[in-house]
Amino acid sequence: MNIKQIKNNKLKTILQFSIPSIIAMLLQTVITITDGYFTGNYVGDNALAAINLGLPILYVYLGAGLCVGVGGSVISGRLLGAKKRQKASEVFSQTMVTAVVIGVILSLAVFVLFTPILGFLRADGELSGYFTDYYRIMLFTYPLMVLGTILGMFIRVNGKPQLCMLVSIAGCILNVVLDYMFVARMELGVKGSAIASLLVQLVTALAQLMFFFLPDTSVRFRRFVFDRAIGKEMILNGSSEYHLTRMFKEDTDEALYQFIKRVRLERSAWRLKVEKERSITEIGETYGYSSSNFATAFKKHLDISPADYRRSSEQMVEDSSFSHGMTLDDLDDAGSEITVEYLAPFTVLYERKKGNYHNLSDEWCDFIEKYKYLATKDTLYIDCTIDDPSITDEDGCMYELCQTVIPDHPVLKDHPEILLHDFEGGKYAVYHFKGVPQLLFMVYQEIFCRWLSKTGNELDERPIIDIYRKIEEDGYMEIDICFPLKTKLS
Secondary structure (H helix, E strand, O other): OOHHHHHHOHHHHHHHHHHHHHHHHHHHHHHHHHHHHHHHHHOOHHHHHHHHHOHHHHHHHHHHHHHHHHHHHHHHHHHHHOOOHHHHHHHHHHHHHHHHHHHHHHHHHHHHOHHHHHHHOOOOHHHHHHHHHHHHHHHHHHHHHHHHHHHHHHHHHOOOHHHHHHHHHHHHHHHHHHHHHHHHHOOOHHHHHHHHHHHHHHHHHHHHHHHOOOOOOOOOOOOOOOOHHHHHHHHHHHHHHHOHHHHHHHHHOOOHHHHHHHHHHHHHHHHHHHOOOOOHHHHHHHOOOOHHHHHHHHHHHHOOOHHHHHHHHHHHHHHOHHHOOOOHHHHOOHHHHEEEEEEOOEEEEEEEEEEOHHHHHHHHHHHHHHOHHHOOOOOOEEEEEOOOOOOOOHHHEEEEEEEEOOOOOHHHHOOOOOEEEEEOOEEEEEEEEEEOHHHHHHHHHHHHHHHHHHHOOOEOOOOOEEEEEEEOOOOOEEEEEEEEEOOOOO
8 A cells, every 4th residue: 555545545544454453452362361261260260360470571571572663663664664675674674683682681581580580479389389380481482472573563564464463363263272272181280371372472473474575575584784773763762652671760760670680689688697508609599690700799789798798797787777776685585576377368458669667657657648548447557678778778678568458349449550469378477576666677687687597497488567556656566577487398
């Protein structure tokens, strides 16, 4: 279709391009529903929950893919309009190479950070097993998905949106067949669902790839030559809505890469303090470092070697502004206040904050006032302190303020912006704290530095939570500080 025809048939052109694209997107939803149906009915609710838990990983891939794909296809389409087919093909080749490189890098990053991701997403027990089985395979699937998505964009640039629709229909049918074979018949569980997704994405990507070898294709593969200016323009064009790093930095005041690097090193420091029986090398490997580069990266970030940090961690705790002049010896009998309990599951609404724990009381006042219309006499207020201020910069600590709610409360349905989280409960060491908030930090550190190693208990990846039982005007507080414990196998 030439430019004159487009101008004379605007409505027809819009429908010709939009309807097939809409149908293709709807079919992707059908694929997701199909996977959910087979997983939920033939594997179980926990399997379905584990898959849904990892959806943020998918969104990272999609964000990166859309950024590159939208940017590259816009440039290529503009060049085709200017009848610069060769240059448009060069942009297409650069876009595809960039997409492959990004997909591989993301998969490697997720692989290296798999254990921290499990902890961050609060996947443990059976959820952890299902999550691992599924997403180990999906690390190969998602780059193919990104590739297929971008190929589809360039097929539309070539004026063939109907082809994308037909490929999506075929992929949807194939997905139903493979899910039935692998999950329902062969009983491969979540692995079967992941394998089905991998095969569907491989077949659809190859089908779309073949289009660019047809003789009448407007853009086709050419010898790859990296053009820095095109690369920059590609990212700028594509990032207007989907640029992950920019959005992340706006939300956290940190670049994504720096955030990941910082969290890896600070979590490893916390492990060095808490898990004294584990070797430094083993802890470094948990966070993706070899024995040689772990020490270098650790010292660069924390200005101390891992070995020296482990030896001086208690002193660093006592030097913190949160210690208020106390020592760990002052709380050496903390274990007498601890009971091992099994907490029932519950649901909370929450807000994640970043700042200094010293400002926690002000944040709590605002939070309680904001959600008081959902409070009842049985409402519990809970905070989840994510970072250790003796390691993380005091002004950059993350924490969550939570309020228990009834999951099916009608008000929540009318406010989708309210974030909800299900705490699964389980085995916890509960410190029944009674006193002023200035003592809380050292209570935490006594548990981390001494009680765990003394008793042989180990923390799992569930969050540490504070359940507020009583707060008086003079500052006196009663709080259940709940440390999640691994259940030891007999």
